[in-house]
Amino acid sequence: MVVRLLCRSSGSANDCLSARSCAMTDRQERGRAARLREQVGALPLAVLGSLHSFRLLTTAQVQRLHLVEGPHQSRIRRAQYLLKRLQTLGLVVRFSRVIGGVRAGSSGFVYGLSALGQAALEVGGPTGGRRRRVWETKPYFQDHMLAVAELYVRLRELEQQGQVDLVAFDGEPACWRHFTGSGGELIVLKPDAYVRLGVQQFERHVFVEVDLATESVPTIERKCLRFIAYWNTGVEQQRTGVFPMVVWLVPDEHRLTNIQRAIGKLALKGAELFTVALARDGPGLLATPPEEAVEQANGRAPPDGG
């Protein structure tokens, strides 16, 4: 997925910023958020919850997650209407988007949770913590968020088709792992997602790294070494009984080769942790029963997470 995000001057991103600057106190905001929470209903709240989890979603992703009944065109229209209503209420921020890729090129919209939207979720909800301003992140991070969200949406679709049972999908920072290094220092392992999938009679645990070919190979190598270090602590195995396989999802064949080469330099035992796949093949790979997955992964069996 290649996207570019532009904050629209006419959109509610600036409206939201101005709203923040027009002396609305936290108390006032909480009161308004509570009223909106009562007003909007269950489905919009679920959409806000998804936006909270993934920070950004396209209209199509919202439709695929929350509006799965009825004719396709109707679902799109309902999603557009729903998001426009949330934008009018100031609960979401809209960005314009330019889609890249083959024969694409049509403009589209990407939505993020506004400060008010986050406040609405926090009222009586479990989403406490530091608020994040999606419109202040860089385009790369926005692309990255959408790529992770796309993986989740596709897994949910596979679940609806009965191919997998999506037990858990932890995005950042829920999927982060903290452990102590050899020198006693605190190390934070930051995968993009932690996924638990039921595939037939198996349960698959996976750390997912969504790569957009923006990081250098040495950086990738350092990340891999961090996974191996965490694996060697045995903490995850003690907690869940297995160590998840680590799946790198990459945009193209060239990048796939580069990362496979980097992993090949690692210690043999450690390299067994990793699988590299094209992003478009990722959901299918995760939904493949372990034996077939092993064959697809160039004969490398995941250590014990499969």
Next chain:
DNA sequence: AAGCTAATCCCTCGATGCCA
């Protein structure tokens, strides 16, 4: 004549307006 580049056309797809 061959190769390169810029301009133009056409296709695709998401957003939106209107109406039932």
Next chain:
DNA sequence: TGGCATCGAGGGATTAGCTT
């Protein structure tokens, strides 16, 4: 809520013009 038509935007394909 759903159907239909239209608009807007970008990328690929094609073509015309220029240079060597």
